[in-house]
Amino acid sequence: MKKLIKNGTVFLNHSFSQQDILIEDDKIKAIGTNLADELSNVDLVIDAEHLIVTPGLIDVHVHYREPGFEYKETIKTGSQAAARGGFTTVGAMPNLDPVPDTLEHFAEIKRRNQKDGQVHISQYAAITKGRTSEELVNFGELKKAGAFAFTNDGSGIQTAGTMYLAMKEAVKVNLPLVSHVEDNSLLFGGVMNEGIRAKNLGLPGIMGIVESSQLARDLMLAQKTGVHYHMCHVSTKESVELIRLAKSHGINVSCEVSPHHLLLTDSDIHMDNGNFKMNPPLRTEENRLALIEGLLDGTIDMIATDHAPHSEDEKRGSMLNAAFGITGSETAFPLLYTRMVKTGILTLAQLIVLMSETPAKQFNLNGGTLEPGSVADIAIFDITNEQTINEADYVSKGKNSPFTGKKIYGETMLTLVSGEIKYDSRKVE
Structure with a gap:
C-alpha cells in the first residue's frame, strides 16, 4: 500500500x-x-x-503493567497512549508479575508485546531475579531472547557488589545497564522532596542524597567495568554535576530526564495530593534549573516520560498512602513544546532530537530520523x-x-x- x-x-x-x-x-x-x-x-x-x-518519538521508559497489574494498564492501552503522544517506539520496564527474569517469563512478555502492541515495544529484562534480589539473571540468555537492556527500575540495587557483577555481565553481552538510583537506607519513609513545602504539609521528605550517593557509587563502578551505564529520571543538581564530571573523565554514562522534573517543582504542590507523588519526587527550582542546564549542555542525553499509570484508588487521598508515579505518554510532547519551545528554552529541533534521534542512538534502536529506505x-x-x-x-x-x-x-x-x-x-x- x-x-x-x-x-x-x-x-x-x-x-x-x-x-x-x-x-x-x-x-x-x-x-x-x-x-x-x-x-x-x-x-x-x-x-x-x-x-x-517528525520522526516517530522514542520513549525508553514506560510501564505497561501487563502481566500482573492489568487493572492499571495493559500493553494495548499503554501502547495506544504512546501512539496518541506521537511515540512509535518505547522501552517497557520489567516491574511486572512475573518479572522478565528468565527465558520463559521474558518470552511470554515478548509474545504479548508483539500481539497487542500498537507501537514498537522493546522489552527490558531485569538485572536480578525477582527484580529486588541479589541473584543475577542470565544476561546472555535474555539477550538472545530479545532484551535490549537490563534494569531493575522501581528499585535501586542496594549492594555495590551486585551492581559491580551486573555491570561485568552487561559488558559481556554489550547492552546498557539502566539504573533506578535510590539508596533505600536513606529514604526514612519519605513521600515528597525534603524541604519547606514538605514541612508545611506535614509530610516526610526524600533527600536528594538518596539519589546522588548511589549514583556516585555506580559511576565509579562504571569506570572500573567500562559498561554503558544509563541513569533513569535524573532529578537533582548533584546528580547532574556527577554525570557531567563522569563524562569529562570518559566514563560511558548516559541519562534521561522526565518532563515533570523539567516543568514542575515541589512548590507546585499546594496540598497533599496523590497525583503529585512520583519517584524521584519533584525537587526545588534550583534543581529544575540544573536539569535544564544539563539538557542544554548535553550532560542529560534524552527525555523519557516514565509513564506510570495507576488506578484511581491508588492515587486518591494523601501522598502518605498513594502509589508513586504519573502518566506521561499522551502529554509529554505538547507540554514540553508549550513550556520549553514556545518560551525559548529549547528549539523545536532540539526537542525532537532529544525525543527521537538521541534515544535511538544511545540504545541502538531503529528510527529517530526520517530517510528513504527507513x-x-x-x-x-x-x-x-x-x-x-x-x-x-x-x-x-x-x-x-x-x-x-x-x-x-x-x-x-x-x-x-x-x-x-x-x-x-x-x-x-
Missing part, C-alpha cells in the same frame, strides 16, 4: 522544510518536493499543510492551535496526572508505525 504525506513541514537533517513523504508498505520510499506525480499511484493522501512532520515511523503535530488536556481524552487507563486541565500546543494529529496509521485525530483524504 502506498501513502503520500504532502505539504508538511518536515524535520529532515536537523532542519525544517516543506517536503512530501512517499510511503510504500512499511518503508519510506522517497522524500522530496516533486512527488506530486505520485498522486495517481497512491492509495491514501495525507495533507499535512500547516503541520509538523521504516515509516512518523508523527505529525499541530503546533499552532491551543488545546486543553482533558481527562476524558486519555487513552491510557491511568488518569493520574497533575497536568490535567492545562492549556497546550503541539497536539498529535497522526502517528504512523511501520507505515500503518495507529493514531488519527483528523480526517484524511
Whole structure:
C-alpha cells in the first residue's frame, strides 16, 4: 500500500522544510518536493499543510503493567497512549508479575508485546531475579531472547557488589545497564522532596542524597567495568554535576530526564495530593534549573516520560498512602513544546532530537530520523492551535496526572508505525 504525506513541514537533517513523504508498505520510499506525480499511484493522501512532520518519538521508559497489574494498564492501552503522544517506539520496564527474569517469563512478555502492541515495544529484562534480589539473571540468555537492556527500575540495587557483577555481565553481552538510583537506607519513609513545602504539609521528605550517593557509587563502578551505564529520571543538581564530571573523565554514562522534573517543582504542590507523588519526587527550582542546564549542555542525553499509570484508588487521598508515579505518554510532547519551545528554552529541533534521534542512538534502536529506505515511523503535530488536556481524552487507563486541565500546543494529529496509521485525530483524504 502506498501513502503520500504532502505539504508538511518536515524535520529532515536537523532542519525544517516543506517536503512530501512517499510511503510504500512499511518503508519510506522517497522524500522530496516533486512527488506530486505520485498522486495517481497512491492509495491514501495525507495533507499535512500547516503541520509538523517528525520522526516517530522514542520513549525508553514506560510501564505497561501487563502481566500482573492489568487493572492499571495493559500493553494495548499503554501502547495506544504512546501512539496518541506521537511515540512509535518505547522501552517497557520489567516491574511486572512475573518479572522478565528468565527465558520463559521474558518470552511470554515478548509474545504479548508483539500481539497487542500498537507501537514498537522493546522489552527490558531485569538485572536480578525477582527484580529486588541479589541473584543475577542470565544476561546472555535474555539477550538472545530479545532484551535490549537490563534494569531493575522501581528499585535501586542496594549492594555495590551486585551492581559491580551486573555491570561485568552487561559488558559481556554489550547492552546498557539502566539504573533506578535510590539508596533505600536513606529514604526514612519519605513521600515528597525534603524541604519547606514538605514541612508545611506535614509530610516526610526524600533527600536528594538518596539519589546522588548511589549514583556516585555506580559511576565509579562504571569506570572500573567500562559498561554503558544509563541513569533513569535524573532529578537533582548533584546528580547532574556527577554525570557531567563522569563524562569529562570518559566514563560511558548516559541519562534521561522526565518532563515533570523539567516543568514542575515541589512548590507546585499546594496540598497533599496523590497525583503529585512520583519517584524521584519533584525537587526545588534550583534543581529544575540544573536539569535544564544539563539538557542544554548535553550532560542529560534524552527525555523519557516514565509513564506510570495507576488506578484511581491508588492515587486518591494523601501522598502518605498513594502509589508513586504519573502518566506521561499522551502529554509529554505538547507540554514540553508549550513550556520549553514556545518560551525559548529549547528549539523545536532540539526537542525532537532529544525525543527521537538521541534515544535511538544511545540504545541502538531503529528510527529517530526520517530517510528513504527507513521504516515509516512518523508523527505529525499541530503546533499552532491551543488545546486543553482533558481527562476524558486519555487513552491510557491511568488518569493520574497533575497536568490535567492545562492549556497546550503541539497536539498529535497522526502517528504512523511501520507505515500503518495507529493514531488519527483528523480526517484524511
